[in-house]
Amino acid sequence: MYLLYFVVFISAFLLFQIELIIGKIFLPNYGGSYFVWGACIVFFQAALFAGYAFSHFVIRWLGITRYRFLHLAIIASSFLFFPGRSLPLRYSLTNLPIVIDVFLKLLVTIGPVFFVLSTISIVTQSWVANSKLPQKNNPYILFGISNFGSFLALMTYPFIFENYYDLSFQVNIWRIGYVALAVFQLIVFIVIKIEKEVVDHTRAIAISKRVIIEWCLYSAAAVILFLSVTNVLVLEIAPMPFLWILPLAIYLLSFVLNFKERPFFPKFIDKYAYLNIGFGVLFYFVVSAKAFPVLIVGLASLVFLFFICMTCQSRLYLSRPKDIRGLTYFYLIMSFAGFLGGLFATWIVPVFANSHLEFLIGLFMLCLAINISKKDYAVPFGVLVWVFALALLLYSGRIFLLKFQYWGILLLLGVVWVIFFALKKRAFGLSIALSVLIILANNIEMNWLKGNCIYQMRNYYGIIRVLDIGQARFMLNGKTIHGAQALDAKGRQVPIAYYNPRSPVVKLLLSVNQLRKIAIIGLGTGSLATYTNKDQSLDFYELDKDIIEVAKKYFVFLNIAHGNIKYYVGDARKSFESVDNKGYQLIVVDAFSGDSIPTHLLTKEGINVFRNNLAENGVIVFHATNQYINVVDPLVSTAFSLGAKVLYKTDVDITTGRFFAEWVAVTWNDETANQLRSVFNWEELDKNDFKDIRVWTDNYTNILPHLDIEKIFKSVMSVKMFPKPAYMK
Structure with missing residues (x-):
């Protein structure tokens, strides 16, 4: 055996x-x-x-x-x-x-x-x-x-x-x-x-339709919820690959604990499953409000997922066919429902929803499965009253948060649990409550957001929001700010955040007259275009075509630019390889979606692709800022392996005191390096300081050794997200 x-x-x-x-x-x-x-x-x-x-x-x-x-x-x-x-x-x-x-x-x-x-x-x-x-x-x-x-x-x-x-x-x-x-x-x-x-070509055993539907719902709900929790982790916290596998690992662990000779399944998990569902409902809207440190959000989401998956897998195991002739059919239904759940959460929902709506849909499917198993379909008037109270409570939930801070969330959770306890007596009430919340989710979520959300969209690259807070407008991908502008007529023409007038890259654009041909990888709000003149050409390389439309419609920078602006949609490295655009004097690499690392742009082969399109006296400037990972070390080590001269500079937006930025300049021209050092006060780095850092190639990249524990701790304990610039009164 x-x-x-x-x-x-x-x-x-x-x-x-x-x-x-x-x-x-x-x-x-x-x-x-x-x-x-x-x-x-x-x-x-x-x-x-x-x-x-x-x-x-x-x-x-x-x-x-x-x-x-x-x-x-x-x-x-x-x-x-x-x-x-x-x-x-x-x-x-x-x-x-x-x-x-x-x-x-x-x-x-x-x-x-x-x-x-x-x-x-x-x-x-x-x-x-x-x-x-x-x-x-x-x-x-x-x-x-x-x-x-x-x-x-x-x-x-x-x-x-x-x-x-x-x-x-x-x-x-x-x-x-x-x-x-x-x-x-x-x-x-x-x-x-x-x-x-004895081979029997007829159906092995008779299995009721009700049991088959339960198998489908439990299997699909578990898959949808582990994928939606993954979405929350990577889009609202950090798009780090390690976080991608944690929900999947918990999903698999729930199978390990239940499908064994002596299943491990504490009774309280199933007994209080309705409380976990209630917690999940409140958690969905709290994440939108970004009211808690991300460390707490991450841990809470994983604990919630573990209990949910344990509930689903234990019920699957208990309802498995006792007759072994139904074994393959059982797994067939489970895998089919899991496939449909994954297809729905990953392919379909991002097309028609602009939020993590699959999270609530997964909870609804779990409630429906529990309801079917109990065979309770009655809907007394009291259930509808509780459902209305739940919707009203969540719609006004931000009031609790503003007035009582974290205690307000605990108060909300207590009231939500009371409502779900009441609905538990009528199992169908849970399903009705979740269906109502799915319909109202977008309105409730907008009410929880800080500021006025004037635009929100979701595609296969993430969730993009445009928020007006105070006198400033922000573009966000998940938790990361990708650009900002003032809302007043005069101030909005001057970029703030990373590309403010004192930014090292902006100083290069404004002070070096020979910069005629420029490439920027990653559009954001397009703020760098503001600094171009009529004699300059600026090529933006943007992976997500929807970002271009958002930047043009909701931000002024691209519309007031004087330079000759072009757009190339698709992966920047592929575009550089396929388009003959040689002779760039400046290439700015700022292609981070959230805090994810496009490692293929930072490998020897990737940097060489940019080098092949660089003018003899040109420079590549990498925006190496990241909340969780020390990108500078492997990037510098890799650049040195190509015989480049590497310089480093940091910057902070003085109008806000925030938006700390790290910049790495890579050039193969001595004169350019000397100019960056002597005129613009860049620090030239020593190759010997990075000799022990493994070079990144297309065959090897690894962020684990470069996790910055200090950065992570500071980031996960931070609850202030939107700074208030000094000029805002």
């Missing part, structure tokens, strides 16, 4: 590790957006469903005895693709939407091997169920072991594999692991015998 444990464990480990490897390979090709990872998740769920569906129908038709031979043949045939063939590290882009382009590329690269790996767990469970092993009566424990393998793959990747090995080495290690898996699968074929089996 331990041999089967190992096969299931290593197959799941390899399954999730190739997810992380291919995700890391794909991210740079699409500008480092988190939604690339979301699109990858949808593909993985689709491939998992395809593997489960294939196993279910073929095992039902052939029986596990004959299917074993086919199973070995499928494993062998996978070597005709990857891992038998190499895995490219760079891909060309198409004009298709991101999610579809990612899906198709995954299909033709790791699709076959991922499909094979997705069949192993369910096939092995069927194998055990028809064997002479003692565990034949409860093969579901193998599903828990499978998820433990997945969990371990997630947690070891950032700390071991990504930290110490480059991508090529990771792929080779993975290939060796897959060969070992194929060998052990052959040994299992020889050692584990099958009892005499």
Whole structure:
């Protein structure tokens, strides 16, 4: 039996590790957006469903005895693709939407091997169920072991594999692991015998529609909620890859704890599930208000997700078919519902919603599943009164926050719990309450925001807000300010924040007469365009085309610019490679979405692409400011490896006392370096101070060693987000 444990464990480990490897390979090709990872998740769920569906129908038709031979043949045939063939590290882009382009590329690269790996767990469970092993009566424990393998793959990747090995080495290690898996699968074929089996081509067992609907709702709700919590973490806190895997790890851990011989599920989790749902409802709006330090928000979201997933998985385990003939059908329904949940949360909601609405929809599906299990559909008048009270309470919730600060949130939570306790007596009331909140969510959320939200949109790159607060207008991506302007007629023509008149980059634009051709990677509000004159050409390279429209419509900088402005939409590195725009005297790299790091722009190969488009006396200036990561060290080390001269400067907007900025200038021209040092007071860095910093390449990037603990602590404990400039009275 331990041999089967190992096969299931290593197959799941390899399954999730190739997810992380291919995700890391794909991210740079699409500008480092988190939604690339979301699109990858949808593909993985689709491939998992395809593997489960294939196993279910073929095992039902052939029986596990004959299917074993086919199973070995499928494993062998996978070597005709990857891992038998190499895995490219760079891909060309198409004009298709991101999610579809990612899906198709995954299909033709790791699709076959991922499909094979997705069949192993369910096939092995069927194998055990028809064997002479003692565990034949409860093969579901193998599903828990499978998820433990997945969990371990997630947690070891950032700390071991990504930290110490480059991508090529990771792929080779993975290939060796897959060969070992194929060998052990052959040994299992020889050692584990099958009892005499009668193949029944008809439906295995009768399962009620109510139970099937419950399976669908619990499975979809868990997936939607873990993806929506991921969205909250990366869009409202920090788009750091490590935060992407934490919700998925919790989701898998809930399977490990429930699908085992002695499930771990404290009764209080299910007994007070309605209180957790109530907490989730309030949490949704508190996150919008940015009322708490992000450390508290992050921890609260993960604890909430753990309890929610435990509720879903425990109910799935308890409702599993006791007759082993329904085993494959059970997993088929679970995987199908999980795939639809992921598709909905990652592909569909960002198109029609401008907030994290999938969070409330996931809670609604959980409430509906609980309601169906209780078979209670009555709606007395008292339920409607409680629902109305809940909506009114949340709509006016910001009043509690302003008057009582944090105590107001605790008071709100207490009242929300009282309402959910009352609704618990009528299970259908919970579903009605969530459906009403979904309809009113946008209005309630706008009422919680600080200031006046004049525009909000969501796409596959994040949530963009334009907020008027006091006498200033801000553009935000999640929690990060991407530009600001004053609202008064005179002040709004002068940029504030990072590109204020005293900014080091602005001084270069205004003081160096020979700057005729300029490139800026990352548009933001377009504030740098304000400083151009009629003899200068300025090319903006922007990944998200919607940002261009927002900057033109809600900010004045692009409209009052005197220079010749052009826009190139798409990944900057790809655009530089495909467009002949040589001879830039200045290239400004400011392509951070939130605080995510577009590492492919900071590698040796990426910097060389910019260098190839740089004039002989030109300079590349990187905006290296980040709340969580020390970007300067790997960037400087990489630039030195290319023989460049590297200079450094910091800046603070004196009108606000905020917007601390770090700038790194890279040039291969001695005269330019001397001018930056002597005229503009940049500090020239010494190569020997960075000799121990590992150089970033397309084959190796890793942010873990560069996490800045001091920055993180200061950031997560900060609750003041919008500064008040000194000129505002």
